[in-house]
Structure formats: C-alpha cells, structure tokens
Amino acid sequence: MRLMRTSEITRRPVVTMAGEDVAQIKDVVYAADGGSVEAFTLAGRGVFAGPLKKGLAWGSVAALGTDAVMIRDETVLEPVKAMLAVAGGRGASGDVLGSQVLSDAGVDLGVVRDVIVSVDMSGETTGRSSCDVVGYEIEASEALGTQGELVLIPLPDTIAASGEHLMVPASAKEFVGRDLAGFGAAVEAFRAQLGGPA
Amino acid sequence: MLFSQAKGHKVVASSTAATVGKVSGFVVDPVTRSVVAVQVKKAEKGDFLRWADLVAFGADAVTVSDDSAIGDGGPDVSALAGKAHRVLGKRVLTSGGDELGKVADVDFDPETGTVSALVLGKGGGGEVAGERLIGIGSYAVVVRETP
Numbered sequence: 001m002r003l004m005r006t007s008e009i010t011r012r013p014v015v016t017m018a019g020e021d022v023a024q025i026k027d028v029v030y031a032a033d034g035g036s037v038e039a040f041t042l043a044g045r046g047v048f049a050g051p052l053k054k055g056l057a058w059g060s061v062a063a064l065g066t067d068a069v070m071i072r073d074e075t076v077l078e079p080v081k082a083m084l085a086v087a088g089g090r091g092a093s094g095d096v097l098g099s100q101v102l103s104d105a106g107v108d109l110g111v112v113r114d115v116i117v118s119v120d121m122s123g124e125t126t127g128r129s130s131c132d133v134v135g136y137e138i139e140a141s142e143a144l145g146t147q148g149e150l151v152l153i154p155l156p157d158t159i160a161a162s163g164e165h166l167m168v169p170a171s172a173k174e175f176v177g178r179d180l181a182g183f184g185a186a187v188e189a190f191r192a193q194l195g196g197p198a
Numbered sequence: 199m200l201f202s203q204a205k206g207h208k209v210v211a212s213s214t215a216a217t218v219g220k221v222s223g224f225v226v227d228p229v230t231r232s233v234v235a236v237q238v239k240k241a242e243k244g245d246f247l248r249w250a251d252l253v254a255f256g257a258d259a260v261t262v263s264d265d266s267a268i269g270d271g272g273p274d275v276s277a278l279a280g281k282a283h284r285v286l287g288k289r290v291l292t293s294g295g296d297e298l299g300k301v302a303d304v305d306f307d308p309e310t311g312t313v314s315a316l317v318l319g320k321g322g323g324g325e326v327a328g329e330r331l332i333g334i335g336s337y338a339v340v341v342r343e344t345p
Contacts, residue, residue, distance in 0.1 A: 008312075013337065014213060015291060015295070015335075015337055015338055015340070016333070016334050016335065016342070017293060017332050017337070017340050018228075018332075018333035018334075019228075019288075019291070019334050019335025019337055019338045019339055020335035020336055020337055021335075021336070021337035021338070053285070062293065063292075063293060063294040063295045063343070064295055065291070065292065065294045065295020065297075066295065066297070067291060067294040067295060067296055067297035068294045068296075068297070068338070069296040070293055070294065070295045070340075109323045121294065163258045170321050190327040
C-alpha cells in the first residue's frame with residue numbers, strides 16, 4: 001500500500017507493458033461518494049498535445065507507480081463520455097481543490113490544496129485493487145493552530161461534499177499529520193476511532 | 199558477453215576467411231528475450247545478420263558460412279530494429295510503474311543469443327535478470343516487478 005498526492009499522479013505518463021507511452025494523466029475522476037478514484041482523464045504526450053477523448057478507468061490500471069501508470073495495452077482506454085456517465089458526472093479533482101473543509105462541529109479547518117490517495121495493488125490478480133481517498137492536504141486555518149501551513153487531514157470512508165464545503169468529523173483534527181510517511185497510520189487510527197472499517 | 203564487448207567484432211565468412219562486416223548493434227525481441235539479429239555495418243548486402251544465420255558468436259569474431267547470411271533481416275527483424283525498440287540508453291520501468299534507471303549495457307549468452315541481464319547505469323546501478331523482460335518500447339524497457 002502506498003500513499004500519494006494526486007497532484008503527483010497528474011502529468012505522469014501512461015505506459016503500456018510494451019513500453020510505449022500512450023498518454024499522460026490529466027485529471028482524477030472520483031467516485032460519486034468521493035471515497036475512491038474511479039478513473040483518469042488523459043492528455044496526449046508532449047508539450048502541445050491536448051486532452052484525449054479516451055480515458056482510463058481505475059479497473060484498467062495495471063499499476064500506479066512512482067514514475068508511471070502502467071496499463072496492459074492501448075485497448076484498455078475507453079471513451080471519456082461513457083466513463084463519466086458511470087461516475088455520475090462529478091468529481092474531477094478541480095471540484096475538490098479549493099473547497100473549504102468544515103468539521104461537523106462547524107469549524108473551518110482550511111482549504112483543500114491536494115488529495116491524498118492510498119493505492120493498494122495487492123488485489124491486482126483478483127481485480128480488487130483499490131485507490132482510496134484517505135485524506136486531504138489543506139492549507140490550515142486558525143482553528144488548527146498552524147495557520148497557512150500545509151497539513152494532512154485524514155478522512156472517513158465516505159464524506160459529504162457539496163463542491164463548496166467538505167464535511168469531516170471534528171475528531172479528524174486530532175489526527176492531522178505533516179508528511180506522508182506517518183500519515184497512513186494516522187488515517188487508520190482515525191478510522192478505527194470512528195468505528196468504521198480501517 | 200556484454201553488448202559493449204561484442205560491438206565492433208568482425209564478421210568473418212568461414213568459406214573465404216574474409217571480413218564481410220562489423221558488428222554495430224543488436225536487435226532484441228522482448229517476447230523471446232533474446233537477440234534475434236546482429237546489426238552489421240560495412241557489409242555489401244545489407245545491415246542485418248539474423249541470429250539463426252550465424253555460425254558462432256565467438257570471443258573475438260562472429261563467423262558466418264558466407265556473406266549471403268547478411269541481408270535486410272526480413273520483416274520481423276525490421277519491425278524490431280527501429281530506434282523505438284533499442285534497449286541501450288532507455289529507461290527501465292517495472293510493471294509496477296517504478297523507474298529503476300537506464301540501460302547501460304546488456305549481457306547475453308553468445309551460444310543462444312538469450313538476454314541474461316540488463317546492466318543499469320545512471321540513476322540505478324545493478325542488474326536486472328533478462329527473464330524479467332516484458333517489453334521494449336519507445337518510452338521504456340518494461341521489466342516484471344519483483345514480488
């Protein structure tokens with residue numbers, strides 16, 4: 001299992017097992033409940049290449065590594081329109097970035113600058129690999145005592161989002177992290193404390 | 199034997215004992231994980247010597263029965279011979295999407311042409327076993343991720 005910022009995933013090349021870079025990640029499409037990554041929209045390779053009409057569903061990702069997104073071959077790419085219809089048409093990362101995070105106690109915790117996902121490829125052979133949204137990197141508000149600094153805040157399995165606000169349980173405040181290294185444990189502890197599946 | 203050691207080997211025809219060319223490169227098939235042809239320069243009849251058509255890849259020279267062994271390599275070799283399929287200098291990605299480094303050299307078995315290892319250079323170091331090879335494309339050489 002690996003944690004990464006979605007901003008690090010965008011622009012990463014999409015490479016086939018034959019070693020061809022067929023596209024690069026343009027944007028992340030989240031599932032309707034915001035809890036996981038459903039698909040990626042793609043752009044062509046090169047400086048002047050525009051967006052592609054085809055996208056990449058999470059189920060077709062063979063691996064999401066540090067340097068490339070691996071796919072079996074070019075045939076796994078699907079038309080974006082069909083993909084977005086399945087995802088409920090919402091959730092490009094642009095919708096989340098810049099949103100205000102409110103605790104359910106009504107306190108402004110900060111503004112979302114990045115989305116942290118946990119990538120688990122262990123189910124690769126069974127087709128049960130997952131890419132869960134586990135946290136946000138937020139520009140902290142006064143309430144966190146570190147105003148203006150970027151901090152990581154863990155998320156429950158599913159969250160309420162309106163495009164304007166994101167609601168998180170007030171206790172998330174207790175599990176704020178500073179770097180990805182220890183953040184996985186913080187997410188688990190936070191979710192365990194909520195009583196939901198870790 | 200390493201590509202770097204084998205490059206520059208003379209190609210000698212055993213019938214006439216004449217030098218008919220010089221090894222300038224290698225064509226590798228990622229499916230069979232082996233050298234399918236040797237690229238030859240200064241030959242009269244073509245640029246490729248199919249592995250199946252050479253007599254021996256010796257420590258000091260490559261021998262062929264006569265210069266008719268050298269030709270255009272045929273469609274399968276031409277398809278793999280372009281720059282896009284060259285191994286040397288290319289980045290190595292695992293099937294898990296992690297970069298290991300760049301291919302600095304390739305170790306192959308001179309008896310069979312089988313690629314035994316990719317030698318990594320800049321940003322990597324070490325070797326990747328040839329049997330891990332999955333694909334050779336314009337962007338990267340892809341190798342199986344170790345479990």
